[in-house]
Amino acid sequence: MEVTKDMFEKVPKEERQSLNIMRPSETFLKDSYRRLKKNKLAMAGLYFVIFITIIAIITPWISPYSYSAQDFNLSNVGPTKLHWFGTDQFGRDIFTRVLYGARISLTVGYVVSLLNLTFGVLYGGISGFFGGKVDNIMMRIVDVLYSIPMMIYVILLMLILGAGLPSILIALSLSYWLSMARIVRAEILSLKEQEFVLAAKTLGASNWRIILRHLIPNCMGPIIVTLTLSVPSAIFTESFLSFIGLGISAPKASWGSLASDAMESFMIYPYQLLFPSLAICLTVLAFNFLGDGLRDALDPKMRK
Amino acid sequence: MSNYIVKRIFASFITLWIVVTATFFLMHAMPGGPFDGEKKLPDQVKANLETKFGLDKPIMQQYGLYLKNLLKGDLGPSIKYEGRTVNEIIKYSFPASAKIGSVAILFSLVVGIYMGIVAALHQGKWQDDLCMIIATLGVTVPSFVLSTFLILIFSVKLKLLPPVGFDGPLNYIMPAIALGGYSLSFIARLTRSSLLDVIRQDYIRTAVAKGLSKKTVIFKHALRNALIPIVTYMGPLIAGILTGSFVVEKIFGIPGLGREFVQNITNRDYMAIMGVTVFYSAFLVICNLVVDILYAFIDPRIKLE
Numbered sequence: 001m002e003v004t005k006d007m008f009e010k011v012p013k014e015e016r017q018s019l020n021i022m023r024p025s026e027t028f029l030k031d032s033y034r035r036l037k038k039n040k041l042a043m044a045g046l047y048f049v050i051f052i053t054i055i056a057i058i059t060p061w062i063s064p065y066s067y068s069a070q071d072f073n074l075s076n077v078g079p080t081k082l083h084w085f086g087t088d089q090f091g092r093d094i095f096t097r098v099l100y101g102a103r104i105s106l107t108v109g110y111v112v113s114l115l116n117l118t119f120g121v122l123y124g125g126i127s128g129f130f131g132g133k134v135d136n137i138m139m140r141i142v143d144v145l146y147s148i149p150m151m152i153y154v155i156l157l158m159l160i161l162g163a164g165l166p167s168i169l170i171a172l173s174l175s176y177w178l179s180m181a182r183i184v185r186a187e188i189l190s191l192k193e194q195e196f197v198l199a200a201k202t203l204g205a206s207n208w209r210i211i212l213r214h215l216i217p218n219c220m221g222p223i224i225v226t227l228t229l230s231v232p233s234a235i236f237t238e239s240f241l242s243f244i245g246l247g248i249s250a251p252k253a254s255w256g257s258l259a260s261d262a263m264e265s266f267m268i269y270p271y272q273l274l275f276p277s278l279a280i281c282l283t284v285l286a287f288n289f290l291g292d293g294l295r296d297a298l299d300p301k302m303r304k
Numbered sequence: 305m306s307n308y309i310v311k312r313i314f315a316s317f318i319t320l321w322i323v324v325t326a327t328f329f330l331m332h333a334m335p336g337g338p339f340d341g342e343k344k345l346p347d348q349v350k351a352n353l354e355t356k357f358g359l360d361k362p363i364m365q366q367y368g369l370y371l372k373n374l375l376k377g378d379l380g381p382s383i384k385y386e387g388r389t390v391n392e393i394i395k396y397s398f399p400a401s402a403k404i405g406s407v408a409i410l411f412s413l414v415v416g417i418y419m420g421i422v423a424a425l426h427q428g429k430w431q432d433d434l435c436m437i438i439a440t441l442g443v444t445v446p447s448f449v450l451s452t453f454l455i456l457i458f459s460v461k462l463k464l465l466p467p468v469g470f471d472g473p474l475n476y477i478m479p480a481i482a483l484g485g486y487s488l489s490f491i492a493r494l495t496r497s498s499l500l501d502v503i504r505q506d507y508i509r510t511a512v513a514k515g516l517s518k519k520t521v522i523f524k525h526a527l528r529n530a531l532i533p534i535v536t537y538m539g540p541l542i543a544g545i546l547t548g549s550f551v552v553e554k555i556f557g558i559p560g561l562g563r564e565f566v567q568n569i570t571n572r573d574y575m576a577i578m579g580v581t582v583f584y585s586a587f588l589v590i591c592n593l594v595v596d597i598l599y600a601f602i603d604p605r606i607k608l609e
Contacts, residue, residue, distance in 0.1 A: 151547040
């Protein structure tokens with residue numbers, strides 16, 4: 001049979017166009033954000049986190065009272081129109097102190113998480129990438145540190161460094177990078193066998209370039225989730241330390257130290273304990289919702 | 305298997321040695337000696353005290369002495385309480401902590417696993433939501449906040465439970481809830497996700513297809529495998545209860561080691577802090593060792609490297 005030209009039919013225009021990629025391809029982060037937006041709890045968490053962070057930053061300019069000024073005519077006043085959360089035993093406005101507490105508690109949460117991120121990711125990345133003996137030694141060190149009760153070592157470090165914000169930051173950063181290192185290592189161990197790493201190697205990329213530009217960006221999902229969830233745990237630990245008298249001391253305030261100060265008279269003035277506790281709980285809750293939501297959005301494989 | 309156990313025991317000893325060494329040198333790196341309190345001691349008295357506790361010797365010699373005494377099980381004297389040794393402090397106060405701690409562990413395991421099963425079996429229904437809301441709240445409320453609100457509600461308002469003290473079984477209820485709350489939430493989530501994983505496996509389908517009742521399938525087939533991750537959580541669970549005891553024992557007035565430890569910190573009783581730290585670490589290292597060995601027996605699938 002002879003094939004002639006008129007046996008062919010022209011493809012209609014619409015059909016031809018359907019082969020073109022009309023929209024720009026979505027980046028990983030955009031795609032994840034789209035999935036995150038569907039999760040109402042996580043978005044509520046995200047908005048709350050942004051809200052409380054902004055409040056903490058602008059507090060010195062908006063708060064009508066000073067966080068440290070004492071007024072004994074006004075001691076232990078319950079919540080009123082003038083003092084929304086009431087006043088403490090020295091007549092300091094609790095609303096203002098809770099806002100200032102947000103500054104310190106959130107600073108602890110963010111700074112500790114960022115330091116853990118840097119150290120944990122590098123440690124885990126190196127350990128996972130080089131494997132073999134390096135990995136063995138580095139992971140044994142992590143195992144040993146992991147089996148030590150961290151809180152006790154944070155307490156010992158605090159005793160050496162003395163109470164105060166810088167000591168808390170150092171002590172917590174020295175202790176809490178372990179889980180990040182483990183997670184990153186596990187991710188990299190499986191990633192480094194994939195073809196794109198082989199391709200990068202073939203092209204002559206250096207080890208550092210492969211780790212920093214190829215491997216770590218590919219485990220961003222678990223890293224962001226761990227990061228989000230480590231903020232509340234740092235806030236928790238700080239409040240715990242303040243509670244046993246090793247954290248922030250008056251007149252400065254963190255949420256933990258405010259709660260701890262209110263403990264002495266909580267049976268008579270429960271509102272003094274209620275507001276700082278509420279601040280801790282809501283913030284931790286928001287970070288947890290956001291972290292869970294991010295886990296589902298960034299890494300659909302992990303969803304259960 | 306025995307090779308694995310020997311290896312684990314060896315590793316535990318190394319860990320313990322590192323812990324002891326780190327603690328010793330950390331304590332000696334602390335600014336100011338143990339006798340630089342608010343009261344300034346006369347130089348002669350201070351020198352005498354330092355001789356008495358061996359603090360005038362070179363640090364390596366002190367370290368050697370400390371290790372030697374430790375091998376005999378001697379944690380040294382308390383510096384602030386005349387005539388009390390650290391061993392005595394632990395002997396008198398640890399039983400109370402152990403009692404409260406085991407009740408809290410039992411509470412968080414039983415209730416946590418139960419909540420996890422209920423949530424998994426009713427996935428997506430209101431029971432699931434309820435259990436997960438409780439579990440989420442459990443990880444967001446710090447133990448000292450939970451303790452105080454329990455006291456406010458059950459002791460002050462309802463007058464049902466005694467707020468402080470350590471006399472009868474009623475005194476165990478609130479501290480156990482406050483101590484176990486965080487772990488309970490964790491265990492409930494862990495059980496739920498692990499059970500959901502297991503009930504999608506083929507052998508569960510086989511069991512259902514054989515016509516077994518739902519109860520038999522869940523309790524005899526699914527739960528056995530679903531609870532394996534819980535065993536691995538035992539180590540962190542015990543550590544969490546132990547650190548939780550620092551605040552909970554203080555709030556409820558329980559004469560335990562946690563309260564004693566916080567007291568030692570406030571007093572800056574260096575020998576006692578060091579001794580209790582070493583004791584806690586040894587306790588946890590042994591717990592972890594037992595859990596690891598148990599785990600290897602329970603789940604033969606794990607690779608015994």
